[in-house]
Amino acid sequence: MKKLITILAVFALFCAYAQGQTATITKVLAANQTYYEYTPSAAQYIGGVNGYDTLYFEILTNKHTPVNCNARVEVASRKGSADTYDVDLEGKLFANSTYAAIEANSAVTTSTELTDTTSYLALPSAYYRYYRVIVNGDNAPAATDSLTLSKVIFKIYQR
Secondary structure (H helix, E strand, O other), rough: OHHHHHHHHHHHHHHHHHOEEEEEEEEEOOOOOEEEEEEEOOOOOOEOOOOOOOOEEEEEEEOOOEEEEEEEEEEEEEOOOOOOOEEEEEOOOOOOOEEEEEEEEEEEEOEEEEEOOOOOOOOOOOOOOEEEEEOOOOOOOOOOOOOOEEEEEEEEEOO
């Protein structure tokens, strides 16, 4: 009986861990690089039984001028129809700063594009050096629903 309780307790902890997973993928662009394309691995998907709750895709632009960033999240496949997904673009100036929302899309089920519309006339504090795309579920994932990504693409425009 003790073995059964121990096994059930370990299984419950594993399930709780699997449902609360996040992953962060980071990239520092070269000084002359303005385009970055990331292909998630087969294990980097949202929802399902062993999927992530949230995936973060972060870049450091590494530019000496103000920039704008557009991003595209390409969906390879979607299983189920009960869940929807959030895809957001955020930016920050310093490594230890807090990310500010640039564009937020909820109820996403297909590929989507995100656009940094920061004005050329913005104050320097609105110029971002770090950008991230967040892809996450709707907080009530069904075990049969998941979202698999084929690419996350960043395009940097120097001002």
